[in-house]
Every structure is written in C-alpha cells, then in structure tokens.
Amino acid sequence: MIEFKNVNKWFGKLHVLNNIDLKISKGEVLVICGPSGSGKSTLIRCINRLEKIQKGEIIVNNTPVHDKHTNLTKLRAQIGFVFQQFHLYPHMTVLQNVMLAPVNVKKLAKSEAEKIALEKLEQVGLTEKSSAYPAQLSGGQQQRVAIARGLTMSPEIMLFDEPTSALDPEMIGEVLDVMVNLVSEGMTMCVVTHEMGFAKKVAHRVLFMDEGKIVETGTPDDFFDNPKTDRAAEFISKILTH
C-alpha cells in the first residue's frame, strides 16, 4: 500500500533520509521510533508530500507521490495526518473543523458532510463538544478532534506524528484508546511514537531510525525485549528510565 524505494532527502547539507526502502501493507500498523532529529517526522511527511524528496520514489496505492503529474488533492484525501500540536482551526467550531475538508475537497453536500462528521466525532467520543471552539477543549480532546478531522475524509491510511507528546500524562490514554480502536477497524497506520505500551499492544512492526537511516525493524516484542543493535538497545534503555 505504501512503498519507499531508495528514498533520499537533504535539508541543505543535512542528509535527513538516507536510502530508505520500506513497504507497508494494507491494514498494517507500523510504529516508528528513534532519537530526536533522526528523521521520523520527515519520513512520514514525505508520504503525503508535505515534504519533497530529492531521490528515489514513494508509491501510495499505485500512485507515485512525488511525480509532478500526481493529483495531490486526490492523494491527500486518502491519507489522514495527525500532528503533535493538533493544529485545529481556532476560529471554527469542532464540527466546522471536521467538516471543512469533506465540504470543500470532496464537495459533499453540507448535510451529508455533517452526518459523517458527527459519526466521526462519536467515534472519538466528542459528540457533545461539536459546537465548542478548540480553545475550550483540553489537549486530549483537541487531539481527538484532530483525529476525527483526519477520519472524515474516509482515508485508507492514517499518519500520526507523535500524537501524544504534547499531552499531559493523564490525557495520553484517551487518545491512545481512539487509536487502538482504529487499529481494530483495520486502518493502515504509521505512528511516530515512543509509547511502548501502545506499540506492544497493537503494532505489527516497529521501525527504529537513527541519523536518517532505518537501523532496525522487528516485531514490537522482539524489538523492545531483544534489540539487535547497540543503538536500539541504548535508545530503549533511555525511554524506559524516562
């Protein structure tokens, strides 16, 4: 479903993605972890072309993402993206946040978009907040709205960039629960996170990155309990003591 072929990316002289080869199949849940600055965000941001790549190819559902003839709108409609800092639109209500893309990108009728939006809000447990403004919600609630916003386009793939890193500890659980629910629906997911519990519970595969390279991949249990490389072992001991 998602395929990286020899992908390379530079920010100026900095080689952020170094010969990335990766295949993610339909329904797979991939957790990406690694130290700060290792290129995790950049990797998933390339999947919906929030970042350009300089070499190699990324293919999503048989579409070459970085081809200049690719219909980006259509591509991005299949991919939901959840940011660390939520990035809700503060001047719109929760419902308007969630409805914006279906109405304007998919050109759905307002009534239909509203129906889908309310379904998704129910899925994240926030139906009663639909007329609130983002500033009136807690961080955890805002992130759940952001997830609902990503889901209203009925994407086949959901990308998460450290969805719980900006949250107070007591709110992390509610967001992870929503994500676990998505997994049980068979959603294809790439999640940048250091939440080991989440990874062990639902991930099919863990990918460890360092300095722009994929250093190690494995099942969550193998990776966290018996890391093959020293760098991964060192990283895991750091997040455990953290």
Add this chain to the structure above:
Amino acid sequence: MLVDFNFRIIFEYLPLFLTGLRSTCFIAVVSIALALATGIIACACRISGVKAIKYPAIAYIEIIRSTPLLVQIYFLYFGLPTLGLRVPELQTGILALMLNSGAYIAEIIRAGITSVDDGQLEAGTASGLNYFQRMRFIILPQALGVTIPPLLGQNIVLVKDSALLSLISVMELTRCGQTMTSERFMPAEAFFTVAFFYMCIYFCLKALADWSQRKLIFREAY
C-alpha cells in the same frame, strides 16, 4: 470671544463646504478602494517566493514608507508632466493617496497573514485544501480579525491626509476653508467648520469598522 464667532458666515458658506465635503468623501472612497486593491496586490507580491515580483514590491513599500506624503504628492504633480503625462490635479491626488496608503496596507495585511500559525496551513494542506481554499478558510478569517483595527486606522489617516491635496489646488474640504479664509478673512470659522466635517467622517468610518469587525471576526467558514 465666542461672541465674536460668526455663525452666520458659516451658513452663508455652507453650500461651498458641502461641495468640499462631497469631494473629500469622493476622494476618500475612491482612494481607499484603490489603496486596498494596491495593498492586496503588493502584499501578495511581497510574500510570494518569486523574486521578480517580490523585490519590486519590497522596493515600492520601502520607498513609500521612507518618504513624506507631501513629497510624493509634489513628485507626481510636477513629475508626471515632465514625463509628458498631463493628469488633472484630482486624479494626481488620488493616485498619490492610493500609492501611499497601498504600501501601508500591504504591510498591515502581511502582518495579519503571518500571524496565523503555519501548522494550521499544513493541516489544511494535508487534508487536501488547495492554496486558495487555505487562504479563504484558514488564513483570511483569522487575519481579518487582527487586520481590521489597523486598517481602519490607515483609512482614517488617508482621509486626513487628503487635506494635503489642497496644496495642489484640489477643491476638497480644506481647500474650501482656505477659500473662505481668503475671501472673508475668517480663518477660525472656516477651519472650525472644516474640522467639524472631518470629525463627522471619522465617526462614520469608526462605526463602519466596528460593525464590519463584528461581522467578520471569526466568521463561519461556510
């Protein structure tokens, strides 16, 4: 003192003042509309990544902001004819106000746009909104809220600045005061009346801005 104040003469000259008021309002409305258009275009060029339009926009904005309006007015008034362009005083004056305010408006709009968090734009991009949709639904509604008060201030400045057009003999409000002064030598009455009419314009503009701000801030996206 107030006993000496000649209200009769004000009434005698009222038709002249009303012509002047009409002229000032006309100049203001036309200049504000043109300046807004100029400002929006200059701002779009200024924030564009294309150097060929970005640098001319920067040059225009900085030249205007670093020189006095009166100099700009004289520059056009005396300069255009030497280029072989015969432009009547009124049009020259409107052109000067348009170019002057346009530069300030460009910077006001730019400040409004850059005040919107980049992350929201990325969220819009990621959900498939195109450039114009991101502008329309995410940036502009938020930018308008912070832009309206300074924009209102700039329009009020423009109305008051239009008094300078009297120096190139455009028959507007201030020029009417000068006319009455030279015909009857009653400057106090003349400029009291002139000031009164400027205040009327000011309060109308202010009411309009308050109303539009209530309407526009956080306006619904659809």
